[in-house]
Amino acid sequence: MTTSEQYSFRKATLYDLPLLKAWRSTPHVRAWWDSDGTYNAADLDDPRVARWIVSFQERPFAFMQDYTVHGWADHHFIELPKGSRGIDQFIGDQEMLGIGHGSAFIGARMKALFQAGAPVIATDPNPANERAIAVYKKLGFKSSGSPQNTKWGLILPMFAMRKNEHR
Template sequence: MITWRRVTEDDFPLLRRWLSRPHVARWWNHETDAAAVARDFGPVARGEEPAEDWIALLDGVPLGLVQRCLWDDYPEYLAELASVTEVPRGAATVDYLIGDPAFTGRGVGPRVIGAMIERTWLDHPDTPAVLVPVVAANRASWRALEKAGLVRVAEGEMEPDNPIDDRLHYVYRIDRPTEGGATAHPPTG
């Protein structure tokens, strides 16, 4: 069972280890020294920034990180995404990594993504959809989104996290389930 706890400063050594793993470093392209991790994760951990960082645990064992935020809280990134696809007011996004390589390639990623989306519907009752842009070259990431029930609704150029990547991104979306529990089909195009 996937459970969650918010990232605290005590988690920074764990984040440093995960970010330095080759399978993570390829796509996250993040500095891994203590000062950089404190600089980049500290404001969220202290509640100074509106995003949320969560440690995903499987049966109590930390296995990855999910960052969640509302697009409206980050106007620069919202504008970039809105140049590629329609973004409903109040929409959320997630970014994720499986830090422990023992959990990669085992279907855990889609479970983590799906569990955070379910939590998003509960935590943010006014959020109509979750939209996730992913660099097109990161097939494992966009396949995990598809397996978690998200649908590709657009593609276009966006700034990649890693400068070695092409600007082409796919945008995935899932809408809040309807009253009967069925997931609404997002618009495509």
């Protein structure tokens, strides 16, 4: 059994770029993330996005980002209330898949975002990513409408509301 206290989040740095590149080149991550997209110093400095290396008992195993949904004029979540955050993540270490870490660390980050005042947390998995959708539903996300084509690809919009109020 894992607890949220066993997870730590530290800001991704330039020193993490080789690790992120290696994780993004694995088949289970490439299935849902653009393997050609690499991060650079400007990405890490972008104030709209907080990028995290997630560790379990001090072992780095995942990447997570949360971002202001109002940071892009054409973002598909632009109509959410002020202070809303979007999230994306992947488990890079294949040994850590399928044993509960995803829902645990995402839940821990959601708790922190809600405590910091986010009224809504949004996510946008590919509609074919059944594993991710199941995890999000377990964490209280509800789908909001049909799949949409966006400049980031085909997405299923999902929202979690503070205090278990769902859209």
